[in-house]
Amino acid sequence: MRSETAPLLKGSATVGFDDSSDGNSFRTFTHSPNKLPAGGPSTLYEISLHRSRKRTLEKGFDARGSFVHFAHRNLKSVVQFEDVLDRPGIRSCLYRAKWYRRPSMVRLKNFMTSTFVTLCSFASLLVALFCSDIYAFLGAADSAQSDILLSAAFVFFLLEFLGNALSDKTYLLSFFFFMDFLGTFSMIFDISYICGADVTAFDRLDLEENKGGNGVMIVRAARAARVGTRAGRLSRVAKIVRFLSGGEDISQSNVKMAKVISNKLSDVLSIRIAFVVILIAVVFPSFSILEYPAMEESMSAWTDFLADEVTNFRQGRTSQAELDDVVERMSAFYRSVSYGPFLACYSDHRTSATQELLECGGVGSVKLEFQTEFSRPERGEFLLVTSAGKLDVFFDMSAPQRLESLMAISLIAFSIIAMLVFGTFLSENISTVAIAPMERMLDVVRHRCAQIFKYTAELQEGSESEVEESEHPDEHEESQSNEFELLEKAVSKLSAIASLSAADSPKETEPLNEDDLLVMNWTHGRGFITYEVDFGTQNVPARLRSHQFSQKDVVGIESMYQQVPSEMLVLSRTEDFNPMEPTSSQQKALCVIHLLDSPGCKDFVRGSINPATLIHFVDAAEANYSPVPFHNFGHSLDVLCSLSLQLEQSQAPLFLSNVEQFGLLVAAVGHDLGHPGVNNPFLIETRHEVAVTYNDRSPLENMHCAQLFQILRQPETNVFMALDKETYKELRKDLIEAILHTDVTKHNEMVKDLALFYQMNSDTLSLREMPQEVRELLQSNRSGLMNSLLHSADVNNPAKPWHVAKKLAYLCMDEFFAQGDREKELNIPVGMLNDRDKVNRANSQIGFIEFMIAPFIEALVSVFPGLDDLASNTSQNIENWARLWQAEAAPPPEQAEKVAMRVQKVVVKLSDAGRRGLASRAVTKDM
Ligand SMILES: [Zn+2]
Structure with missing residues (x-):
C-alpha cells in the first residue's frame, strides 16, 4: 500500500492502494472517509467488504461503488504515473525519495513556479538570447554593459537550475534539465571575462602565415558555435509555449481530467517542437564551417599589391605619385562596398598594441590614408588587420559584422516565432481533434454519474486535488504511452458506462406498436387509470x-x-x-x-x-x-x-x-x-x-x-x-x-446495475484462470448478484427451451387475461396487454423478450458465462415467437420486415454475449 498518495487529496477523502504484484491484475481499493486502513491487503479487503455490505443496503447494488474505484484508480494513474513507480531505476528512486516531500522543498517548489520567478526567468532569457548580438549590432566599444547583464542572467539561471533540481522530482534528469544545463553553461562563452571573446581586440590576418585561409574558418566556427549554444537556451522558450498552449478554453473547462490530459499533450508537443527547432538552429550554422572559405580575397590581394608598391616606393623604384595612384585606386575599389580600408601602415618596427599600430610612428614608417568614408570603428572586434610583409592594412568591418549580429538576432527570433506558432497551432489542433471531444465525452460521463452516483462529490474533490498536484507536469516520455493506453481504456469504459446509464428507455427509434409500448409501460409500473x-x-x-x-x-x-x-x-x-x-x-x-x-x-x-x-x-x-x-x-x-x-x-x-x-x-x-x-x-x-x-x-x-x-x-x-x-x-x-x-419495476435498474458491474469489471471477470480474484470481486457484490439470480430464475421463462417456454408464456398470459376479464367485469378500462380480444400473444412475447428479458440475459451471461444456455434459448424463442406471430396474425410485409429486423438485433446481441461466455469458459476448461 502506498500511503504517500494520501496527502495529495484534500479534505476527508483518503485513498489507499493495494498493489498486487501482477501488473495486469486489478487492485483492491477502498475509499474510507476518515482514515486510511493501517493493515495490508486483507484489511483493505475487509473494509471494502464491510462497506459494500453497508452500501448494498442503501443502494441495492455495489456497481456504483465499483465505478468510484475504477475512476479513481485510472485518474490517479493518468495523473501520477503509477507505472513509473512500479519500474526499477533512477526515476523511481527519485519518486520515492523523501527529500522532495520536505516542507522546505515544497515551499521552494512553490516559489520556483511563482509569477516572480517566471518573470525573472523570462527577462533573463531575453538577455541571454539577444544581449551580445544587440550590443554588437549597436557597435558598443566594449563589453562592460553586456557583461553585467549577461552575468546577472547567468547567476539567475544557475540559481533557477539548482532550485528546480532540488525541489522538483520531475525536473531532475528530464529533457528540460539537460537543455537548461547546456543553455546555462554555454553562457560562459558570451561573458568576456570568463571565456568570451574580447570585443576590443581586433582580428589579424597575416597573409604570410595564413595561406590556406584556416584563420577564417576558425573565426567562423567560433561564431557558429556561439549561435548554436545560444540556441540551446531556446528550450526555455518551450516552457513558454507550454504556458501559452494551456489555452483559455481548456482552463475554463469544468472537466479537470481533460485539462490534465491537454496539459500533458502540450508538454509533449512543445518538447518535440523545441527539439526540432533547436536542432535546426544549432546545426544550420555549423554547415557553413566546412564550406569553401568564401573569404573576400580582394582584401588580401590589395594588401599584397600595396605591400609590393610600398616596398618599390621605399626602394625608390616608384614615385610618390604612383603610390598615391595605387592608394586612390584601392579607395575607389572599396567605395562601392559596405566595408573597406581606412589606413595602411608600413613599419619596420612591428608592435602588437592597437594604438601604436594605428599611429604608425617610428623611423622609416610609411602611413597611407585612404580617401573613403571608412574610419576606425570604436569596437575593436569590427577592425580587421591584414598584414603582408611589413605592411598592415586596417579595414573597417562594422557594416558586415553588424549585419551578422542582426542575422543572429533574426535566427533566434525566427526560432522563437516558429516554436510559438507551431506549438500553439499544434496544440490548438490537438485540442480540436482530441481534447474537445474527449472533454465533451467526459462531461457527459460526469453529468451522467452525477445522476446515478451519489459519490460524485467525492470524486470531484479527489480529481481537483489531483489536478493541483499536476500543475507542474513532468516529462516522462517513456511513461506517456502507458498513460494514454490507460486513458483509452478509461474512456472506452466510461463511454460504455455512460451509454448504459443513459439507457433509461430502449434506444430503438423505429415505431413501436401498442403492444410494445404496453410492455414498456408495464415494466415501468404505469398503464393504469385510477378507478375506485x-x-x-x-x-x-x-x-x-x-x-x-x-x-x-x-x-x-x-x-x-x-x-x-x-x-x-x-x-x-x-x-x-x-x-x-x-x-x-x-x-x-x-x-x-x-x-x-x-x-x-x-x-x-x-x-x-x-x-x-x-x-x-x-x-x-x-x-x-x-x-x-x-x-x-x-x-x-x-x-x-x-x-x-x-x-x-x-x-x-x-x-x-x-x-x-x-x-x-x-x-x-x-x-x-x-x-x-x-x-x-x-x-x-x-x-x-x-x-x-x-x-x-x-x-x-x-x-x-x-x-x-x-x-x-x-x-x-x-x-x-x-x-x-x-x-x-x-x-x-x-x-x-x-x-x-x-418487482418488475426494479427490473430495468437491475439490468443496468448488472451491465455496469460487468463493464467495470470485465477485465477481472475474464481472468477465469484466477478464481481468487474473480471470487473476491463477485463476493464484494454478492448482495446484488443474489438479487439478480433470484430475479433471473423468476423471469427466465423465455430463456427455457421452446416447448417449456411456450407453455409457461401462455399460462402467464392467461393470468393477464384473467385480470383483464376482471377489469371488464368491474367496468374499468382494460389494459391492452390484458385484453384477450386485442393482444396477440406471440407479438407481446416478442416485445417482452426484446425489451425486458434479452438485455437482462445478456448482462447476466456476461457476468456468468456458465449461464450461456439462457442466451441461446432466448434467441431461439424470440425467433419462434416471430414465426408464430407471422403465421397467426399474417401481418403486412412491411411490419413483418420491421419485426424481423428487431428480432435479428436481439439474436446478434445475445449470441455476442454467449460467445464472450464461451471464450472465457474455454479458458477455464483448458486449465
Ligand atoms: Zn415469481
Whole structure:
C-alpha cells in the first residue's frame, strides 16, 4: 500500500492502494472517509467488504461503488504515473525519495513556479538570447554593459537550475534539465571575462602565415558555435509555449481530467517542437564551417599589391605619385562596398598594441590614408588587420559584422516565432481533434454519474486535488504511452458506462406498436387509470393462513423421493422441466428435494436442517399459494428448480456461502406467496388492502416477503432455526432485498446495475484462470448478484427451451387475461396487454423478450458465462415467437420486415454475449 498518495487529496477523502504484484491484475481499493486502513491487503479487503455490505443496503447494488474505484484508480494513474513507480531505476528512486516531500522543498517548489520567478526567468532569457548580438549590432566599444547583464542572467539561471533540481522530482534528469544545463553553461562563452571573446581586440590576418585561409574558418566556427549554444537556451522558450498552449478554453473547462490530459499533450508537443527547432538552429550554422572559405580575397590581394608598391616606393623604384595612384585606386575599389580600408601602415618596427599600430610612428614608417568614408570603428572586434610583409592594412568591418549580429538576432527570433506558432497551432489542433471531444465525452460521463452516483462529490474533490498536484507536469516520455493506453481504456469504459446509464428507455427509434409500448409501460409500473372499485379479498390472502400439522405429515425424506418418479426427478434438474405438470404432491416433494439436495449447499442442509421442518415449511408455503393460472405453487417450484440449476452453472459456491445459497432457495419458494393473480398497479389503483398496507411500494413483493417470514416465525416451519442470531439477521436482510427486487419495476435498474458491474469489471471477470480474484470481486457484490439470480430464475421463462417456454408464456398470459376479464367485469378500462380480444400473444412475447428479458440475459451471461444456455434459448424463442406471430396474425410485409429486423438485433446481441461466455469458459476448461 502506498500511503504517500494520501496527502495529495484534500479534505476527508483518503485513498489507499493495494498493489498486487501482477501488473495486469486489478487492485483492491477502498475509499474510507476518515482514515486510511493501517493493515495490508486483507484489511483493505475487509473494509471494502464491510462497506459494500453497508452500501448494498442503501443502494441495492455495489456497481456504483465499483465505478468510484475504477475512476479513481485510472485518474490517479493518468495523473501520477503509477507505472513509473512500479519500474526499477533512477526515476523511481527519485519518486520515492523523501527529500522532495520536505516542507522546505515544497515551499521552494512553490516559489520556483511563482509569477516572480517566471518573470525573472523570462527577462533573463531575453538577455541571454539577444544581449551580445544587440550590443554588437549597436557597435558598443566594449563589453562592460553586456557583461553585467549577461552575468546577472547567468547567476539567475544557475540559481533557477539548482532550485528546480532540488525541489522538483520531475525536473531532475528530464529533457528540460539537460537543455537548461547546456543553455546555462554555454553562457560562459558570451561573458568576456570568463571565456568570451574580447570585443576590443581586433582580428589579424597575416597573409604570410595564413595561406590556406584556416584563420577564417576558425573565426567562423567560433561564431557558429556561439549561435548554436545560444540556441540551446531556446528550450526555455518551450516552457513558454507550454504556458501559452494551456489555452483559455481548456482552463475554463469544468472537466479537470481533460485539462490534465491537454496539459500533458502540450508538454509533449512543445518538447518535440523545441527539439526540432533547436536542432535546426544549432546545426544550420555549423554547415557553413566546412564550406569553401568564401573569404573576400580582394582584401588580401590589395594588401599584397600595396605591400609590393610600398616596398618599390621605399626602394625608390616608384614615385610618390604612383603610390598615391595605387592608394586612390584601392579607395575607389572599396567605395562601392559596405566595408573597406581606412589606413595602411608600413613599419619596420612591428608592435602588437592597437594604438601604436594605428599611429604608425617610428623611423622609416610609411602611413597611407585612404580617401573613403571608412574610419576606425570604436569596437575593436569590427577592425580587421591584414598584414603582408611589413605592411598592415586596417579595414573597417562594422557594416558586415553588424549585419551578422542582426542575422543572429533574426535566427533566434525566427526560432522563437516558429516554436510559438507551431506549438500553439499544434496544440490548438490537438485540442480540436482530441481534447474537445474527449472533454465533451467526459462531461457527459460526469453529468451522467452525477445522476446515478451519489459519490460524485467525492470524486470531484479527489480529481481537483489531483489536478493541483499536476500543475507542474513532468516529462516522462517513456511513461506517456502507458498513460494514454490507460486513458483509452478509461474512456472506452466510461463511454460504455455512460451509454448504459443513459439507457433509461430502449434506444430503438423505429415505431413501436401498442403492444410494445404496453410492455414498456408495464415494466415501468404505469398503464393504469385510477378507478375506485370494490375488490374482494377472498382471493388475496393478506394474512397468513394457518397450517395444521399432524404427526402424519412428518414423514422421512425417503418418502419424498418415493413420491416422485425417477425420470421426473432427473428432468427436474434440467431446464427441460415443466414444473406445472406434476401433481400437487409431486410438486411439494420436488420442492423439498430441491431444497434439501441442491448441489451447492447439499452438505450444509443435510447436516443442519431438520428434514421434518423442511417438509412442514414446504407444506405451509404450498398452502399459501393461490390456484391462479401462473403465480401458483408450480411457479414457485419453477423458480426453485431454475435457481438451483443457475447456482450450479454460475459457480455460486465461489462467492455465496452455504447459508446464502440455501436462503436464496428458500426465498425462491416463498417469493410469490399469496400472489392474487393480479399485479401491483391493479392493487394500487383499486386501493386494495395490501397496497394500502405497504403504501403502494411494491405491495405484492412486500406481502410475499412478509408472508415468508411469518411462516419462518413458526418453530415447526423455521428452516433457519439452526442459524445463529447474527447470521440470521444478515440473511434476512439479503432475502428481503432479493424478494423486493423481483418487482418488475426494479427490473430495468437491475439490468443496468448488472451491465455496469460487468463493464467495470470485465477485465477481472475474464481472468477465469484466477478464481481468487474473480471470487473476491463477485463476493464484494454478492448482495446484488443474489438479487439478480433470484430475479433471473423468476423471469427466465423465455430463456427455457421452446416447448417449456411456450407453455409457461401462455399460462402467464392467461393470468393477464384473467385480470383483464376482471377489469371488464368491474367496468374499468382494460389494459391492452390484458385484453384477450386485442393482444396477440406471440407479438407481446416478442416485445417482452426484446425489451425486458434479452438485455437482462445478456448482462447476466456476461457476468456468468456458465449461464450461456439462457442466451441461446432466448434467441431461439424470440425467433419462434416471430414465426408464430407471422403465421397467426399474417401481418403486412412491411411490419413483418420491421419485426424481423428487431428480432435479428436481439439474436446478434445475445449470441455476442454467449460467445464472450464461451471464450472465457474455454479458458477455464483448458486449465
Ligand atoms: Zn415469481
